[in-house]
Amino acid sequence: MKSNFGKTLQLLKQANTVAIAGHIRPDGDSIGSSMALRYALLGMGKKAVDVFTDDSIPDNFDYLHDFDKIRDSKYIDNNPWREYDLFIILDSSTEDRIGKCTQLRAHAKKVLVIDHHQNTRIEGDEVVTNSQRAATGEMLYELFTENNIEINRDIATALYTAMATDTGCFVHVNTTSYAHRAAAELIDKGIDLNAINYNNFKVYNRNIIPGLAYALRNMKFFLNDQAAVVYTPLKIIKKHNLGEIHQFKKFASEADGVRVGVIVAERQKGVFNVSLRSHGNVNVAAVAEHFGGGGHKNASGFIITGKYKKVLKDILEQVAESLA
Numbered sequence: 570m571k572s573n574f575g576k577t578l579q580l581l582k583q584a585n586t587v588a589i590a591g592h593i594r595p596d597g598d599s600i601g602s603s604m605a606l607r608y609a610l611l612g613m614g615k616k617a618v619d620v621f622t623d624d625s626i627p628d629n630f631d632y633l634h635d636f637d638k639i640r641d642s643k644y645i646d647n648n649p650w651r652e653y654d655l656f657i658i659l660d661s662s663t664e665d666r667i668g669k670c671t672q673l674r675a676h677a678k679k680v681l682v683i684d685h686h687q688n689t690r691i692e693g694d695e696v697v698t699n700s701q702r703a704a705t706g707e708m709l710y711e712l713f714t715e716n717n718i719e720i721n722r723d724i725a726t727a728l729y730t731a732m733a734t735d736t737g738c739f740v741h742v743n744t745t746s747y748a749h750r751a752a753a754e755l756i757d758k759g760i761d762l763n764a765i766n767y768n769n770f771k772v773y774n775r776n777i778i779p780g781l782a783y784a785l786r787n788m789k790f791f792l793n794d795q796a797a798v799v800y801t802p803l804k805i806i807k808k809h810n811l812g813e814i815h816q817f818k819k820f821a822s823e824a825d826g827v828r829v830g831v832i833v834a835e836r837q838k839g840v841f842n843v844s845l846r847s848h849g850n851v852n853v854a855a856v857a858e859h860f861g862g863g864g865h866k867n868a869s870g871f872i873i874t875g876k877y878k879k880v881l882k883d884i885l886e887q888v889a890e891s892l893a
């Protein structure tokens with residue numbers, strides 16, 4: 570269960586300038602763990618710690634200290650890379666998950682990877698993985714507490730954000746007693762618990778209502794009603810100006826009797842972002858890997874191209890295998 574941080578501390582100690590990259594389509598774990606590590610490293614007296622994400626950054630995490638210092642794709646496209654002692658890749662199981670940040674490899678002396686996905690296929694001078702941890706932020710909590718790195722309120726806020734979002738506010742099967750104990754410790758650092766949870770789990774953007782209504786009306790059930798599919802075609806996404814549709818996942822995977830929720834969003838003509846959510850022993854990481862994606866046993870994703878009818882058929886074929 571414990572993560573092996575043997576060489577990690579040495580790499581962190583040796584570096585004076587550090588670049589941190591999380592994944593594209595950033596979530597609370599990617600952003601939260603990146604920022605927590607930034608605060609901790611700055612606290613250790615590092616000269617420069619820059620956080621990158623090759624995407625636009627959802628502003629629902631703007632309560633994080635220095636949130637506006639995260640370097641998004643707009644920054645990346647308009648500024649040259651500088652040189653770093655260490656490049657740290659967080660919460661990413663494959664190289665393409667970090668987008669253009671892969672170029673940082675050529676601008677850093679050493680590369681460190683910390684990730685909690687299943688089957689991490691990404692290289693570094695040191696790669697620490699632990700798929701038993703609910704979040705990369707939970708691995709960082711372990712790193713900090715085991716090595717007497719002080720967790721202040723900013724770090725606690727970022728780590729709590731990471732852990733709460735990846736566990737669905739401590740509901741998903743990845744939630745352990747360790748996660749709860751860690752959360753309790755973080756709450757004791759004086760974080761604004763209620764605001765963070767309301768912000769991340771309760772409030773929704775009312776602009777999604779028309780798109781959500783469409784998605785729910787058109788939700789379909791397959792494989793003896795064990796799989797629910799919510800499909801949002803490009804014309805609906807455009808018509809209702811839908812950004813994130815992660816709220817839709819809940820409705821697919823939480824219908825009674827459903828063991829796999831499939832959420833398909835056509836982001837460009839014939840290009841589909843697919844998210845999978847499953848219950849119990851149904852391993853949707855394997856389904857995602859079949860299509861070149863990845864993730865966790867009960868939550869994964871991938872991109873697939875083609876005609877929707879064929880795409881759906883292919884996906885359901887793999888989902889059927891995961892249900893067998």
Ligand SMILES: [Mn+2]
Nearest residue numbers: 598660704705
């Ligand atoms: Mn994560």
